[in-house]
Amino acid sequence: MENPIEISSEACVGCGQCIPACPFDAIDMPEATAQIDLTKCTLCGACVPTCAFDAISIEEKAAADPNELGQYQNIWVMVEQHGGTIEPVTYELLGEGRKLADQRGMKLCAVLAGHQVEALSQDLIAHGADMVYLADHPELESFRDEPYTKVLIRLIETHKPEVVLFAATAAGRSVGSRAAVKINTGLTADCTGLAIDPATGNLLQTRPAFGGNIMAVIECPAHRPQMASVRPNVMTPTEPDSARQGEVITIDLQPEDLASRTKRLAFVPEAGSTVNITEANILISGGRGIQKPDNFAMIQELAEVLQAGVAASRAAVDANWIAYSHQVGQTGKTVCPKLYIACGISGQIQHLAGMASAEVIVAINKDPDAPIFDIATYGIVGDVLEIVPALTTECKKLLKR
């Protein structure tokens, strides 16, 4: 084949069935037969099965050696802990990893790096881990890209896991991306669904792309381990069982694995907010309709009553009403709470990309035509400055605060 994907002009009858199948608008029919624009095509293969005449052929890579792949066993979770506290997303990864391990008949192993963190091992076992690989050293006290990556790579090369899961956080994404390139394997970013292909045993990794407008299912057929970062708040943790037994393996660390060209000089916690918006169950989010920075206080108050996080649209951040770290949307954070209350947010596509996967969405906006209402579970047309305080009052009554 000259090109990695081709439409045979002999087999193509010009029926046009493939054209709408292409998510990237790369197929066109300038004359009697369909043609693929290779500059737009991503070789996703969505068009191939739609052709009733088998006219589309896509280049296949050489198949993997099953014996080689079979050496890789067990499902691993890279633990995210800061200052000796395990981040909730780690329990979510363990919950999902447990399911995958049971389906594959394999062990679930947690990789725990830090300093004086051995005591956390039992907690990881209680949440589903069969084994904990413990890397404990003063140099690993705070998260750092290079030593964390090198320790992980050493472990992967020694023990050959089949799957490694990371949290799709700043730390998890940075370490995962670096490690995947070094050990020559695939990494799928920010997955919202994981499953095992019953036919091949491969990990099927579902992720949103294009700001959530399309979903892609990705696999890593010929390389191991199969690695994925997983979006916080999507997977369900298992109920902890303090009686669960597991094995803790302390790793002998090599000095060269601990060397780092970067050093953490300081950590400055976010001022004035205690709830991490990517992990919050409830988010109260303010937009342009809040009108002025002082009015954010009412968002804060409702958030406090509900022990929720405070989020914002780009408009509110650009107007300097609230810090960038609260911004939800394409140029901000992607969040997946149980409940998202959008206050005075019109719902531009870039904002929706960051929050449309919330379980329940409440929209409060004075414009009945605002696009946010198209995706809201409950919509209220009205003055956000009156409705939010009323809601706060009702919530206080409900929660007896």
Add this chain to the structure above:
Amino acid sequence: MHIVVCIKQVPDTHDVKLDPVHNTLMREGVEAIVNPFDMYAIEEAIRLREKLGGTVTAITMGPPQAEAVLREAISMGVDNGILVSDVAFAGSDTWATSYTLAQAIRKLDTPPGIILFGKQAADGDTAQVGPGVAAQLDLPQITYVRKIEEISDSRIVAERLLETGYEVIESSMPCILSVVKEINEPRLPSLKGKMAARKAAITKWSAEDIKGEHGCMGLHGSPTKVVKVFTPPPRSGGEMLTGEPHEVAQMLVEKLKDTFIECAS
């Protein structure tokens, strides 16, 4: 200092609409733009040159028309543009893209002192290529940078945004940075810049030029494979609540009281 900024051409999501019949993305007439996050990387690269002297080179990997993003970068003040383009790159995942960009960086006459990326691309949203290039070139990385506090030929101190705050990180140079929106406000191109961009000669490198190995590029160099693409079922609008503010507030609390009690206690 030779400052390199890696950028990507992406479709403008402002224009993206869903075809209501086929539930597919309609890209007809969608404009191709510089990835919004890369604008901050370009701006930061230019500011570093203004501070430290030297040149800024923008590199993009993409189809021939991706040349447009290099011209836009030049209009803002970037000195040189390099388009890395070849049919052999088709189907590249983040591994193959990292390899290809790293090969292009290795080919530069003057090795870079710093390499900047946007946090992630607005179409793929992976945030994996910056650290991937750092791994390929075995350079230190600071991701999600919101501020460069100090920089010299041998050392950089930068603030990295985390979920719960930010950390101050020191690194040796050369170093790879990915930057977030908070770092700066990208400038608009000047008239002079626009003229320069129109006239600028864009360097074009093929797979052969960058000495790319067949097994490391495009489909063959990509460990991951897309097996299916689908559009999620559209989320439909739900129930509208109407009444006076205290009435709608009561209705909403009634509907959501289980969630409120579960999450807030």
